[in-house]
Amino acid sequence: MARQTHKQSSVKKETVAPKRFVYSFFLALARALFWFLYRIRYETDPQLTIVPGPYFIVGNHVSYLDPIICAMAMRKEPIRFVSGQEIANTKMLRPLLKQFAIIEIKPFRVNFSTTKEIITSIQDGLSVALYPETQRSIAGDITPFGPATAKLIKHLKAPVVSVICHGGYLGWPRWAPSLRPGKMEVETKLLFTAEETQNMDVDSIQKRLVKAMYADDYTWQTTRRRPARFFSRKPAEQLSAVCHWCPNCDRPLAMRSERNKLFCAHCDFSLRVDASGFFSASPGSIAPFDHPLDYARWQQEKTEQHIKKGGRFESFARLEFLENVGQGQDPDHRELVGKLVLSSEGLQFLPNGEMAPIDLLIGDSPSLYCGTGQFVNLPQGDIIWRAYPKEEGYVVFLTDYSRLTWIEAQDFDRYLEADDRT
Structure with a gap:
């Protein structure tokens, strides 16, 4: 009897849902505020009234406002959002985010626990939202991403909804210090039925997913009768x-x-x-x-x-030890000063003094975690460093190089061919 009780208690952990009162209160507050700031217009697929949830929700990632916009577009049911560790653990936001039952994902790790929590949430009737691009767009276009989300969609056996925001990037560009009131349009579409996810292979799911995420605000502006205007006293600042x-x-x-x-x-x-x-x-x-x-x-x-012509890009920089994601020892020095050198051979940090060069991994990811013009996180094996280059544009050198190298290695451009976007 004791053995049976122990077995039942260890079978399944209870899924944490967003607190309905808190979720509904902040959603109502956000709808009023965002109507004032952005005059948001919603376009919702009629099929969503026919196909019941829970849904797995994906969206283009262009600003910090994306989860709020997604929640407003799918306002009939609470959503659990997948968020990066640095956002989820922000001291000021942590108590509030706990009320929303955020699912945390940690960079530079294999996130089995995150995947399991997404799966159990869907199984328990809760919709989950995730951004396949993982990082906010730097220049406003799609950030390439691997097939991990497509594989998850294949496994979930749940209907998939896309929430695509137009005007979100211009409403708060990645490089801008603050948001810019203006205009937004949000398209909510049934991207896959549960049956489709089972009948399609992962590559076909990835193609449709990339096509759905392929949006930029500048193209959207040219399709409007009158381009939307976004208020900022310093529209070019940074x-x-x-x-x-x-x-x-x-x-x-x-x-x-x-x-x-x-x-x-x-x-x-x-x-x-x-x-x-x-x-x-x-x-x-x-x-x-x-x-x-x-x-x-x-x-x-x-x-x-x-x-490709053998050129190099250099910048004086400061390196700070951020974390150790393995079982090995931490570095002897937690802060280093020296020079970053990017070339066709990769990325090296040359410390001042007689220390040996540090080889930093780049090109293994299509999107580096960074603060545009400020810092970028770079791995040296299991050791994660945060680099602060002297020149503000050097961070984009590194993100562009990593993106271009990854795209070529993964042949990502095949998903962006004209036939796939029509």
Whole structure:
């Protein structure tokens, strides 16, 4: 009898659900606030009234506001959101996020417990939302991602809903210090029925998933009768952290930004950013790009060409020990000063003094955890370092290189071919 009781108690852990009162209260508050800030228009697939939940929900990841927007779009039932460790464990947010039953995911680890919690939540009738791109978009386009989400969809045997936000990036660009009131449109669509997930292979699921995530606000702006305007007194402030390579004098890490102006520190090239997020030429300059995403894509090509020709990108930097995700010893020094060197051979940190160079892994992930223009997390085996480069644009060098290397190795571009987007 005792053995049977022990067996029953260890069979299943009770699933934690969001606190309904707290969830409903903050949802109502958010709907009022976001209507005032963004005049959000929702477009909901009629099939969602026919196909019952619980749902596995995916969305494009463009700003910190995405989970709130998703909750408002799917307001009829509480959702458990999957969130990164650094957000979930933020001291100020932790007590509140606990009320929402956030599912935590830890970087640089195999997250079996996270996957298990997603599965049991769906089985217990709770909808779960996850962002396949894992990181907010830096320049406004899709952040490449591997097949892990597609494999999870295949396993869940649950209907999948996509919540795609247009205007979310321009409403709070990754490089901008604060949000920008304007306009948003949210499309909610039944992406897969439960039956479809069982009849499709993982690669076919991945193709449809990538197609659903492939959205950018600049293209959305061009399809509108009148482009949406986003309020900011300093629309170009900190844009130089993302767009740093001058197209006029061909120098990397040369651009600076202030108020509504993006300009080169070495020549007379400059651009202005308007309320729609697009560029216009400053007096005496040309505007070779329509918008920052155009600029960023050109810059990625320049970075790739420079590396392939044997070029190097260097920056003085400070390295801080962040965590040890293995069983080995921590490093002898928890903080180092030296130089980061990126080349076709990879990424090295050269400490000041007589210490040996540190080889840092890059290219193994399509999206590095970073603060644009500030820091980037980099692994050395099981040791995770946080690097603080001197030049604000150097973080984008590293994220672009990692992204380009991963895309080539995984042949991700096959999902972005014209036939797959029509």
